[in-house]
Amino acid sequence: MLDGDVDIGIVAIPKKDKRLDVYEFEDELLVLACSPKHPLAAERKVDIHKLQYEPFIAFEKDVPTRIWIDGILSRYSTVVRPVMEFDNIETIKRAVEINAGVSILPQATIVQEVASGTLKALPFSNERFIRPTGILVRKGRAFSPTTRFLLNLLKEHRR
DSSP states (O other): OOOOSSSSEEEEEEEOOOTTTEEEEEEEEEEEEOOTSSGGGSSBBBOOGGGOEEEEEETTTTTTHHHHHHHHHTTTTTOOEEEEEEEHHHHHHHHHHHOBBBBEEGGGGGGHHHTTSSSSSOOOSSSEEEEEEEEEEEEEEOHHHHHHHHHHHHHHHOO
């Protein structure tokens, strides 16, 4: 985006940058993702403390979502045991499906796996954990009518 290759971006955990305008977009609900074979799969809701020392499939350390989730776990003094780290949700989902561990993922990203029965999505009983997303736009950029329309449509969606 900063190089001018794209006009609009949608990202998780948006960071402020003086060269970009950042608009709030959606707050994605975070849930515990686990295999239907995992003992926690029988729960309706799960207390985050039940993840203490649980084998955990995590995002890599430099991924903003990992930092966000680590912050949630830290607030609840919950220590998980990362057994695998990946840079994308698809690989994390596959590892959770084979019951290599549990993960915390945006509910919207596992709808298909939950529907097909390969993953369980459990809300947390402690609070409603979210992952913010944002719309990024390079400051000072003149947009085509189509791009302006898309940006307005995305902003309106937020309202």
